[in-house]
Every structure is written in C-alpha cells, then in structure tokens.
Amino acid sequence: MGKGGEKDDCPPRAAFKGSPKKRWVVDGVSYDLTPFLAKHPGGPDFLLWSANRDISIAVHTYHKDPERTVLPLLRRYRCEEPPVKSVKRLMGVPQFLLPPRFDAVTDTPSYDWGPGTFLADLVKEMARPAVARAVEAADAAFDRHALILLFMYGVIVSAWLSCVLRPSVAAIALILLRTALAGAGHSFVHRPKSPWGALFDFNYVGHCTTAVDGHALLHHGYTQTEADVKRGFFGGMMGVARAYRVPIHTLHKLGHVVTGCLVRQVDLQLERDAEEHQGVEDLKRALGLGNWAHVGFWAVHVCLRVELYVAWRQGLRWSWLFQFIGSLWLNTLLVVSSHDFDDLGDESERDWAVFQLAETHDMSITGWPRLDCWLSAGLAPHRAHHLLPYQRSAYANIASEPAIRRVCERRGIAWDPPKGLGSEILPVVFRRLFAPACDPATREALYADAVAEHASWRQLAYCVSYVGAGVCGIGSI
Known part of the structure; x- marks a missing residue:
C-alpha cells in the first residue's frame, strides 16, 4: 500500500x-x-x-x-x-x-526492507564490537556533558535573576545554553520513556510531547515526502506579510511561552485520558503525572515561567526579552536549515536509507564535531542521525559516521562534506524567510503586490488570529 x-x-x-x-x-x-x-x-x-x-x-x-x-x-x-x-x-x-x-x-x-538494502548492511556494520564500544562510550560522554550544561544553566540563571551577573552577559550565555540543552533534548526525545526529552523545550521553539510524534515518528520516517510534517514548520508564519513576519511570529511564540504550551499539553492529556480511560478520574492522570516524560515537560515549563516572572519582578525585562528573541530565532533558523524543505525527494527511490542520505545534510559551524553538536541544537551530525534514529545521542551519531562511510564506499555512494551554516545554509533560509506571503499549503502567492500584502484588512485579521493561535497553543511543534 x-x-x-x-x-x-x-x-x-x-x-x-x-x-x-x-x-x-x-x-x-x-x-x-x-x-x-x-x-x-x-x-x-x-x-x-x-x-x-x-x-x-x-x-x-x-x-x-x-x-x-x-x-x-x-x-x-x-x-x-x-x-x-x-x-x-x-x-x-x-x-x-x-x-x-x-x-x-x-x-x-x-520502501524495500530486504537483506540487500543499505540499512541492512549498515546494521551489520554497526554490530561490529569496535563500533558498538565506540557508540557506548560516546553515549556515556554525551550524558555527562549534557548534565554539566544543565548545571551551568542553573548557575547562570541563578546569578542572572539574583542580579550578580550582568544582564547582557547572562542573556548571551543563556542563548547558547538553551540551544545546547535543546540539542540534548533532541537526542533524548528518541529514547524510550525518558523525562530528559523535555530539555528540547528550553529554546522556546519545541514542544517535547508532540515532538515524539511530529519529530521522531513523522519527520524521521517520512523525511522530505508529503507526510513529513516538519516541512510545514514555516507554514503559519508564511501567511504573514514579510515585513511583519518576524515580530508577529515572535508574539505568536511569546503566547506559547505564557499560556499556549500549557494549554496544548493539558488538551493532549485530557484527549489521551478520554481515549484510554473513558473519563478523567483525577488531576494527576489528566496532567500526565504518572508518565515520567510528562513530568519532565511540567518541570521544564514551570521553570521557564518562574524565570519569566522573577525576571519581570527584578527589572530584567529587556534582558529576558533579548535572550528570548535570540534563543527563539537562532533555533528557528537552525530547525529550518536542517533540510531543503522547498523540494520533495525522489519518490522512485525504494531504499529508505539511500533516500535519507540524499535528503539530509550535515552542518558545520566551527569544524569541531562535538562542539558543533551543541551549537547546532544537535543538528550538525544530521545524516547519521537520520540513518540511525534509534541511537541515543548526537555523539553516537558522530562515532557512527566512519561505519556509515564504509558502507557508502562499498556501494559507490558519495559522502558529501558538511554544509557551512553561515556560507551555504543561512542565505537560502533567509531568502525563504523573507519571501512574499503565501498560502502555507500550496505555497502560492496570496497578494498581487507588496502594497496589497501589507495594507489589506485580510492581512491584519490573519496577524491577529496568528498571535491568538499562539496563546491557545496552536502551532507548537
């Protein structure tokens, strides 16, 4: 079928x-x-x-x-x-x-899943004792480094909110730490029953509960096909006029931070409870507190809202807004730069792993793979991550690359070098980000010219509804 x-x-x-x-x-x-x-x-x-x-x-x-x-x-x-x-x-x-x-x-x-496929050969290569040991050691190192980063985050936030650390320094440090912690959560979302997937939400972009489905299942399984929901990541904001797009999307995501993600989480839990238990028996079940992954969600989102409240009370409003906008847009651009979402892949390719290789690319920021892993929210070692989605960490993806390249060499498949974030990826992303307003589904232009795009009542109504959708939890990934 x-x-x-x-x-x-x-x-x-x-x-x-x-x-x-x-x-x-x-x-x-x-x-x-x-x-x-x-x-x-x-x-x-x-x-x-x-x-x-x-x-x-x-x-x-x-x-x-x-x-x-x-x-x-x-x-x-x-x-x-x-x-x-x-x-x-x-x-x-x-x-x-x-x-x-x-x-x-x-x-x-x-797709075909027979013994002669790329994935079948790769699984055999990954089973070699030396490769398995390298992956296990990489996972352990990743967990240690993620824990250190989480500790550093706690120290920086405490120093910032107690006015010990200069607000500008704290804001820059928080942008980098939120991106790195989101990278840790990016890996943990792929692990079964892990509460640490909630770190995915520290960058104000993601929603770890829906990421289990939208990211781990639908994006990874159907990369660059019509079923890949990540292709619609830019969707809602592309209906906003290009001059309004950044501020309106920022307000949309601010609505997520204040109420939207919480509304969405409770809605999901009530829906799940109705399906599985035919009625809400108690608040614990309704909020998903019997599930460690959902406990992680509530811990992270309570933390984010306490930060916002204390920063406002301490007179750190501009510092909070700076780190919020910086974290949001850095990570939004990273997410969108991870694939060429404008074009669908070759539908005639029946080997899933070969298709994944063709439709993903690695990213280089500094040239140091492990550092790039944290600076890119876990998106630097991207090809290995897509070929082996069951792996437990981005370090494991890095450790697996030699094995993948050996299989590629045996099959005559070229291994493309990583794309530079600043030189190759972001120029393409910015051109798309500031393209004329279009229908998110068909990508057809909505207005005849720039004046109509920015001056119509239809556009004003769309902007208002888009901001309201954020407050209600619609559009979170």
Whole structure:
C-alpha cells in the first residue's frame, strides 16, 4: 500500500463509515496492538501517537533486528481488517501540517526492507564490537556533558535573576545554553520513556510531547515526502506579510511561552485520558503525572515561567526579552536549515536509507564535531542521525559516521562534506524567510503586490488570529 507499492485488494475508503478502531499497519497487514501498549519496551506513547497509521518505517528503523525481534511478536496481534480501513486519512495530525487533499493510504511512500538494502548492511556494520564500544562510550560522554550544561544553566540563571551577573552577559550565555540543552533534548526525545526529552523545550521553539510524534515518528520516517510534517514548520508564519513576519511570529511564540504550551499539553492529556480511560478520574492522570516524560515537560515549563516572572519582578525585562528573541530565532533558523524543505525527494527511490542520505545534510559551524553538536541544537551530525534514529545521542551519531562511510564506499555512494551554516545554509533560509506571503499549503502567492500584502484588512485579521493561535497553543511543534 502507498506510493510505489502494490494495490490493495480491499474496498475503497468510502465503503467504511465511522471512526476506525485502534489499529496499526505493518508491511500491509493490520494489527490490534491495544493489549500490547503496556508491554511495549519503549512505553505506550510511541504506539498511542501512531495509532491508525502504517508504522512499517518505524518498525524497520527504530529496531536493530525487526525480522527476529518484532515481526514474530506482531503475529499474535494480527487482525483481518483491510489496511485501508485501519489508516486515518490525516494520520491524526492537523490538516495545516499536510498538503491539501492528503490521504495517508495513497500519499505515504513504501520502501524495500530486504537483506540487500543499505540499512541492512549498515546494521551489520554497526554490530561490529569496535563500533558498538565506540557508540557506548560516546553515549556515556554525551550524558555527562549534557548534565554539566544543565548545571551551568542553573548557575547562570541563578546569578542572572539574583542580579550578580550582568544582564547582557547572562542573556548571551543563556542563548547558547538553551540551544545546547535543546540539542540534548533532541537526542533524548528518541529514547524510550525518558523525562530528559523535555530539555528540547528550553529554546522556546519545541514542544517535547508532540515532538515524539511530529519529530521522531513523522519527520524521521517520512523525511522530505508529503507526510513529513516538519516541512510545514514555516507554514503559519508564511501567511504573514514579510515585513511583519518576524515580530508577529515572535508574539505568536511569546503566547506559547505564557499560556499556549500549557494549554496544548493539558488538551493532549485530557484527549489521551478520554481515549484510554473513558473519563478523567483525577488531576494527576489528566496532567500526565504518572508518565515520567510528562513530568519532565511540567518541570521544564514551570521553570521557564518562574524565570519569566522573577525576571519581570527584578527589572530584567529587556534582558529576558533579548535572550528570548535570540534563543527563539537562532533555533528557528537552525530547525529550518536542517533540510531543503522547498523540494520533495525522489519518490522512485525504494531504499529508505539511500533516500535519507540524499535528503539530509550535515552542518558545520566551527569544524569541531562535538562542539558543533551543541551549537547546532544537535543538528550538525544530521545524516547519521537520520540513518540511525534509534541511537541515543548526537555523539553516537558522530562515532557512527566512519561505519556509515564504509558502507557508502562499498556501494559507490558519495559522502558529501558538511554544509557551512553561515556560507551555504543561512542565505537560502533567509531568502525563504523573507519571501512574499503565501498560502502555507500550496505555497502560492496570496497578494498581487507588496502594497496589497501589507495594507489589506485580510492581512491584519490573519496577524491577529496568528498571535491568538499562539496563546491557545496552536502551532507548537
């Protein structure tokens, strides 16, 4: 099923009415994994987010040996429903993140997972004892360095809010530390049941709870295809007139910081509770406090709001705004620079790992891989990260690069050097950021000229609604 796959022998979607039951599709077969939710070693969140989707890519890429470990286990949960009945058209995500008329049954790609694929060869290479030891040591070093950075963050914030450290120095230090901690969270989001994924939110850009789905599952699985929700990251702001875009998006994200992310989190937890427990029995369950990942979310977001309150009370308003705007826009530009989102990948490529190599690039800032890892919010070693999404840290991605390059050499695939952030990446990003206002879905121009773009009542109404959406938690990633 899907693009490039064989046609399913099942009735058309219109023949099925009503909301589908929770089902998961793997390699063209439907499964009812509801009894397995509590047993899933990675915790229930990954499965709950991906209910009523084709999860073939996640099964084959987040498990080192799915043929031996996962697929035999799935057989006991097999059901006879046609896959087309099991899959939600929009995969359970908002329409504005996907192209118009998107249908997951026909518009998601399918890939080959046989023994001769790039990923199969890479898994064998990664299993070599020397490589495995290097990756394990890299993970341990990454955890130590992340802990040191978190400690430094606590020291800087304490010195700043107690007026011991100059506000300008503190603001610059916080921009760098927030970016680095978001890089740590970027890796931790890929780990099962980890509360440390909440560090992803320290840069004011992300929302770690939805990142489990939007980033780890939908972006990594469907990079540069119509199902890649990260392609819509710039979406909402692109409807804003170019001269208003930066200040209006800043206000939109300020709304997220003040109330939006909290509203979105409670809404998600109430929705999840209604699905799993048929009613909210207590506040602990409604807020997700029985789940360590959600505990991490609340810890980080309470911290962010206490910082804001104390900074305002201490007369550090401008310092707080400077570090907020700096952190927000540095990390926004880093996120958007991680792929060439303007163009879709080659849909004829059936080898998933080869497709990932073609559609991702590494990033260089200083030329020192581990330092670049922190300065880029974890996006510098990007190709290895996409080929091995189950890895636990960006340092592991760096340690894995020699093994990946050996497989590339055997297959005659060129390994492109990292792109320079300032010289190659940001000029392209800035051209897109300040392009004329366009429809987020179709990318067609909304106005005939610059005067109409900036002076219409339609534009004013859109700006107001966009800021309001931030306050309500709409648009967080």
